Amino acid sequence: MGMDQKLRRAILLYEFKSRRSIREAVRNFNAAFGPGSVSKSTAGYWFRKFASGCESLEDSPRTGRPSSIDNQALKELVESDPTQTQDEMALKLGVSRQTICAHLKQLGKVKKLDKYEQSLEVTLFTLETTGLRGTPGLWILGRP
Structure with missing residues (x-):
């Protein structure tokens, strides 16, 4: 069973705040939680988001038209x-x-x-x- 997304993001935030590189963060993460637990592209996405000043662990609102039928x-x-x-x-x-x-x-x-x-x-x-x-x-x- 996969890891909860918020937990994954919190660990990546910790790695970011510890001033680790994306490569180091991915290596540490996968060493602790198993190979493939986080990809370099996922870590890079969250590191860029954290670097822009946004430290929220929530998903960004989705674009597109919401369902208009109940x-x-x-x-x-x-x-x-x-x-x-x-x-x-x-x-x-x-x-x-x-x-x-x-x-x-x-x-x-x-x-x-x-x-x-x-x-x-x-x-x-x-x-x-x-x-x-x-x-x-x-x-x-x-x-x-």
Whole structure:
């Protein structure tokens, strides 16, 4: 299992503050935590960041457009009318059809007989993980 990123960054900050070179820091790090625990490029990136005055161990905010759709809102929309098309849902939520398609897949929804239902695979997985599948005398009727 890999090392926590914040711990890795804290160790690199220590190496930076100890005035070690990137090469020395990588050698020390990999000697202590195993070969390949940190790369020269990763250490170089963080050393440059520390040298610029930023000593935060947090990731920089990501660029790009954040997701503009809430899976819960989509789930409620689908359940209110499972016969509507992806284009209709996209129009109601103000996103593209491709976005609707991707989020329906995340929710485990598949179109059957012109309406969206929970995927059988997702249902079986849920039953197995909740322990209901092998319970004697328990009948599961209908859809989840």
